[in-house]
Amino acid sequence: xxxxxxxxxxxxxxxxxxxxxxxxxxxxxxxxxxxxxxxxxxxxxxxxxxxxxxxxxxxxxxxxxxxxxxxxxxxxxxxxxxxxxxxxxxxxxxxxxxxxxxxxxxxxxxxxxxxxxxxxxxxxxxxxxxxxxxxxxxxxxxxxxxxxxxxxxxxxxxxxxx
Numbered sequence: 001x002x003x004x005x006x007x008x009x010x011x012x013x014x015x016x017x018x019x020x021x022x023x024x025x026x027x028x029x030x031x032x033x034x035x036x037x038x039x040x041x042x043x044x045x046x047x048x049x050x051x052x053x054x055x056x057x058x059x060x061x062x063x064x065x066x067x068x069x070x071x072x073x074x075x076x077x078x079x080x081x082x083x084x085x086x087x088x089x090x091x092x093x094x095x096x097x098x099x100x101x102x103x104x105x106x107x108x109x110x111x112x113x114x115x116x117x118x119x120x121x122x123x124x125x126x127x128x129x130x131x132x133x134x135x136x137x138x139x140x141x142x143x144x145x146x147x148x149x150x151x152x153x154x155x156x157x158x159x160x161x162x
Contacts, residue, residue, distance in 0.1 A: 001090055009053060027122075037150050049090060058077075074106055078100075118151065120145065142161060
């Protein structure tokens with residue numbers, strides 16, 4: 001299923017190497033953090049699928065508004081994610097949770113599960129790299145948002161934090 005979903009997202013963003021590379025990097029970090037946190041198969045399935053489709057709303061927002069903020073991504077992403085997940089063969093309960101994660105992946109308060117925490121951490125590692133964040137921004141994110149031991153380890157390693 002993950003292969004079909006990932007292929008669908010690559011086709012969806014055909015010609016947009018930046019977006020494709022972004023979600024593939026988030027997927028890689030999310031898979032690694034989830035594995036290191038010893039999560040069960042269902043949780044890992046949800047996290048990895050969410051990492052693949054987390055930014056699916058950007059294309060819609062850019063078409064409608066010319067830009068797409070994090071909040072717009074959260075609003076516009078779940079319907080398209082739901083279609084892609086169904087086409088890839090995910091169960092209704094997994095699809096529902098993945099769509100909840102897509103709808104909250106830029107909301108750093110009231111995180112309601114380890115799956116959302118890991119998605120946020122993986123996305124932040126990649127966004128901080130891609131956005132060229134300074135040391136202050138990286139440290140602030142590390143101290144305020146990162147909670148999992150594995151996400152903290154990855155963040156420290158990627159950015160050379162002590």
